[in-house]
Amino acid sequence: MKVLIVDDSPVTLALAQARLRDENLDVLCAQGGVEGLEKTRKEHPDLILLDLKMPDLSGYEVCERIKSDPELGSIPIIFLTASDSVEDKVKGLDMGAVDYVAKPFDPVELSARVRAALRVKRLQDLLNLRAQLDPLTELWNRQAMETRLRQEWARTSRHEEVLAFLMMDVDHFKKVNDTYGHPAGDRVLCAMAHVLTVQCRESDLACRYGGEEFAVILPGADSHEAAHLAERCREDVEQLALPAQDRVIRVTASFGVADSKDLVSRDDLLHHADAALYRAKREGRNRVIVWEPYIADTTVPREVTS
Amino acid sequence: MTDTNNTDIEIPDVLFSEYESIPTIAGILHVFLDSLPDMVETMHAAMDGGDSETLASLAHQIKGAGGGYGYPSITEAALKLEHSAKESDWELARLHLVQLELLCVSAYRGKHAPAGG
Missing domain, CATH: 3.30.70.270 (Reverse transcriptase/Diguanylate cyclase domain)
Structure with missing residues (x-):
């Protein structure tokens, strides 16, 4: 499955990429919100790890645009945040993110949260596929x-x-x-x-x-x-x-x-x-x-x- | 709750990453360490220019990355600096920045001149 990491810091990108390398995932990186949106549209990832604070386009703005796009809205988003603020976390979840991970992230926790989000995504994809198939012939309905x-x-x-x-x-x-x-x-x-x-x-x-x-x-x-x-x-x-x-x-x-x-x-x-x-x-x-x-x-x- | 005002951070001569033994992380420690000199220099410039926003923002970035690369003390120092910068407490911020810089130097030493070097 394909995971996109969006963060303005190359240092964080390199770390998250290294952390997820062992999960047998196709890991893509985007440096900043604008590039993150572009890669989301082009690559249709199965999961996005999204930094909150980015100078060009904040994580909230990126999340809002993705969630309002019918083609992309179902892609789960996990916020990466170095913020301690409960308000930031709640706001992110209310905007449609499935989870958040505090930075600096614990390697085991990051992998576990990514696995959990991808498990749910796989089930959603399966349900979505089933809903589009004719149960008798298994052709599209x-x-x-x-x-x-x-x-x-x-x-x-x-x-x-x-x-x-x-x-x-x-x-x-x-x-x-x-x-x-x-x-x-x-x-x-x-x-x-x-x-x-x-x-x-x-x-x-x-x-x-x-x-x-x-x-x-x-x-x-x-x-x-x-x-x-x-x-x-x-x-x-x-x-x-x-x-x-x-x-x-x-x-x-x-x-x-x-x-x-x-x-x-x-x-x-x-x-x-x-x-x-x-x-x-x-x-x-x-x-x-x-x-x-x-x-x-x-x-x-x-x-x-x- | 973390006390972000105290100045009590131990600064060893050589600082090793807690994840030195994990090959995927050991292989990219340089990405983090090599980014530090420029960031520290920019933070000094921000402090001299009274730019608390830039100072807090860079401290925030280091805070988010340090522990992930196995340097929790760097994250702790960066957290204190972010806090003092946001409060525009320049005297404390200067102290926190020096502490952060010393930790970065120790980490750099740990990477390039390992144990006993």
């Missing part, structure tokens, strides 16, 4: 997908790049559940997730959108490239043979694909992929349809699409 889409959309717009969105829906999934039971239906959904995981690039984000519907965000890809991915997934799904009771479940899936070219809203991207998916269903299922302007008027209520 819809909420995580929406957060990531918002970020990718902003990044894509900033760099004038392109972004593709793919939607996949299992054909006649209700019939699978009705015929083989819900546990078998769950196995089909897990198999779908596996197909997506195998076929997606590392930079893609596959999620369970809801029910038997899945989605993939493809940063840097256009709808042509996304259609290739969709076609590979469609073929894989078609090849699936899942044993159930004394029979074999075979399923197919339909795909709708769109990209962000010429779009001003990410909602339009979702609507386009959704409309293309509906078109795929209407044209007979088990196919990939790329959004084209002629599809625009064919959108129907979601419940008709399965």
Whole structure:
């Protein structure tokens, strides 16, 4: 894990770094508050040891800026303080610091407090990750997908790049559940997730959108490239043979694909992929349809699409 | 509570770090010791210029580092100096600064001319 030490004194930095070296941590140093903020933004450390008194930017100011930044606010902060004042310590804790260590620090105590803060951070990260995963398929859930889409959309717009969105829906999934039971239906959904995981690039984000519907965000890809991915997934799904009771479940899936070219809203991207998916269903299922302007008027209520 | 006004600090000829036997600390003692001459000189200049803020701030820094490098007596002397500087008690501050400087010299000696040297 990565720990950032922020202190205006190189003497303290060297000492803290030496003290934490044995903890098997990636220790970074920043001399002063301004550099501390810069390194926090760039490195996203798992823990910050923050000196209170720094001439360029005080520890309080650094803490306040970090805690008010949604991207950085969850990073735990331990104040390092040579101050005896209870008010200073209380103020630091009230601002969101998880702990403080008095300088000169006792080597054993510093290491123990760092270990404790990192233990809590690991648990928080785990909980945070769990909250973003679909428990059945272990793909990202819809909420995580929406957060990531918002970020990718902003990044894509900033760099004038392109972004593709793919939607996949299992054909006649209700019939699978009705015929083989819900546990078998769950196995089909897990198999779908596996197909997506195998076929997606590392930079893609596959999620369970809801029910038997899945989605993939493809940063840097256009709808042509996304259609290739969709076609590979469609073929894989078609090849699936899942044993159930004394029979074999075979399923197919339909795909709708769109990209962000010429779009001003990410909602339009979702609507386009959704409309293309509906078109795929209407044209007979088990196919990939790329959004084209002629599809625009064919959108129907979601419940008709399965 | 620490009595920050008394002047009773023992100053040995040679001062060794309590962490001399810990390789990670022994290896960086020079970072602390080499920073002291400049800091002491700046503190003298601050005292001569009546700049109690700079004097207290530098004493505060040494206070925070000394014990960490295994020199609790340096932290103690720096604490007294910080306090007297904040109080603008120049007579006491001058005495505390001299004590701090002597301790720094002893520590420097301990590092560069170990036991019996």
